[in-house]
Amino acid sequence: MLVQKVALEMFSKVIMRSPVDTGRFRGNWQVGIGNVPAGTLDLNDGSGTATVNRATAEAMGVKAGDTISLVNNLPYGPRLEDGWSGQAPAGMVGLTVQEFQAVVRKIGLELVQI
Numbered sequence: 470m471l472v473q474k475v476a477l478e479m480f481s482k483v484i485m486r487s488p489v490d491t492g493r494f495r496g497n498w499q500v501g502i503g504n505v506p507a508g509t510l511d512l513n514d515g516s517g518t519a520t521v522n523r524a525t526a527e528a529m530g531v532k533a534g535d536t537i538s539l540v541n542n543l544p545y546g547p548r549l550e551d552g553w554s555g556q557a558p559a560g561m562v563g564l565t566v567q568e569f570q571a572v573v574r575k576i577g578l579e580l581v582q583i
Contacts, residue, residue, distance in 0.1 A: 472532065472535075473528050475572055477524065477525055479565055479569065481524070482565040483561050483562055483565045484517050484520050489515045491513050492513035493512070493513050495514050496512035496513050497543050498520050498524065498540070499542070500539055501527075501538040502530055502535050502536070503536055505538045508542060509542050
């Protein structure tokens with residue numbers, strides 16, 4: 470349960486931090502468990518709702534010891550991560566990775582209180 474909740478929180482942060490013009494970049498985040506998804510999706514998701522829902526469904530299948538990936542294979546992704554968009558000047562992935570320990574701590578405390 471901890472692994473799933475942490476994965477979902479991290480993925481949601483990356484997705485929602487993604488800049489939006491047409492919504493194609495935000496809609497192209499893909500989750501892989503035990504694999505790294507290839508290719509791109511023909512999906513515009515400006516709100517991020519469909520993409521977060523898809524990531525949630527995928528994350529429910531992860532368990533301790535699994536390798537889980539979140540990828541965006543659009544060719545302009547590295548530029549966006551490097552601050553090319555004024556909507557995400559600090560990027561998305563690196564910023565979220567810096568918050569990993571705080572996310573684990575927060576979710577761990579929430580689970581202990583249940």
